[in-house]
Amino acid sequence: MTTPAASGPAPVPDPWRLLDEASTILAVHAHPDDESLSTGALLASLAASGTRVVLVTATRGEEGEIVAGAIEPGDTRALEEIREAEIAAATAALGIAERHWLGTAPALAQASAPRRFRDSGMRWVREGLAGPADTAGPDSFSLRPLDEAVGDLAALIESVRPDVILGYDDEGTYGHPDHVRAHHVAVGASARTGVPLLEVASTLPQVPGSDPRILERDHPGTAETVRRAVDSYRTQLTVVGDADGGIAIRHVGGQDDVVLLRTGLHARG
Template sequence: MTADPWDLLETAHTVLVVHAHPDDESLATGSLLATLSRAGTRVVLVTATRGEEGEVVPGSIPEGEDRPLDEIRAHEIDAACAHLGITERHMLGEPPALAPGAEPRRYRDSGMRWVRKGLAGPAETAGPASFTHRPRKDAADDLVALIEQARPDLLLGYDDAGSYGHPDHVHAHHVTVAAAERTGVPLVQFASEPDDTAFVWRDLPGVADQVESALRCYRTQLTVLGRDGQDVLIRHVGGQDDRIAMRSGLRR
């Protein structure tokens, strides 16, 4: 089998991508997923948590809105997926992403705090239902069930750094690795750090409008500031400015 992750991706009929929260699919892999969808690849997205612990951009929720944040973020991810061309979206712990015979499981957003410089951990308020505190085997069992139902040619997931180190991202990495080992489905990881030489990089032209539209759906989580060429400029809810480039780095 080829060692080039892009060759694997381009020959796959179905790709199952694993993310931790609503918005991660657009922030970390928006250009890649839009490119795959445009090429006719069947993209199946599974998200582990509903992002209940996320901060909210001031003024993004209208006065009088009585829906809880998880319902608002579910609407946001549905809209974003439509722009990216993703028509199959699932929550981990709900059928078909639920182990046979198991009661539905709700993996709660773990939140995040910095334990020390460069090391993140779950928020101090993270309870036993949080994704990082639930047994890894439960989540892996649920992901295996979805793999067996969707029958992907390839899994796409975080590397061991989990993008910016969020504990839910890192946990999702380990869950995905475990499911790949159990099912034998190849796993391709996307890079956390720009230009990491351990990954094979490619530019992904022609999808910036789709990615920008998807990002604009996440009014509670970020603000789109505009464009610099093909890059989408955003400001995260915490005030950090970021550049979402139309390129991706992959490795086996």
């Protein structure tokens, strides 16, 4: 299961057909909560249909801000411990029984010592371009050697044997450096193992179905499941209520957003 490295994702003209036919999928995400915010409805739908859904998360979200009042007075746990508990609750709600941390076996390259990829944080370098936070160190996910993470993900692929990998496109949802790095890691591991990568579109067209390069699908019946998963992340966001096409939330920074119950996948041919 080896192929030469590639600079970009291989052609996938019909991503939904590949996903429908897959018995095992491996979802690659950067932080706890990304799996629910970016792909919650899709993963819940897959799990409910009997597809084996495996999740790998690169970091524990150590640099995330905290919603005021989300942590009880006297709770002395480090933020990463709290976010580990949050992702456990969220993935249970989504029906995901298998999850791993990148850098921890089996998501660890052979003969490598266990490693921990730290949340890079984020700052805006200029309008439209995000970079790691000023506090990011050499152990941050976006700053560590790319080959390390690619090797770790390839090892997990060899262990799990997924039919497809599900990851971000090159925009990384909103340009977070860890999301962009996760995209490049998934591209590299896909090329190394030969397992096709399906890219979730960061932005859906305003008129559904108007962009032939993005194939969209609704996930009916997933609203309550996604709401429970998203609500698990009390340190990061607040569930506001229902919204047209999804769940209305408010991020820790005060930004209003909608967790969509619809997914677009890139068709590349």
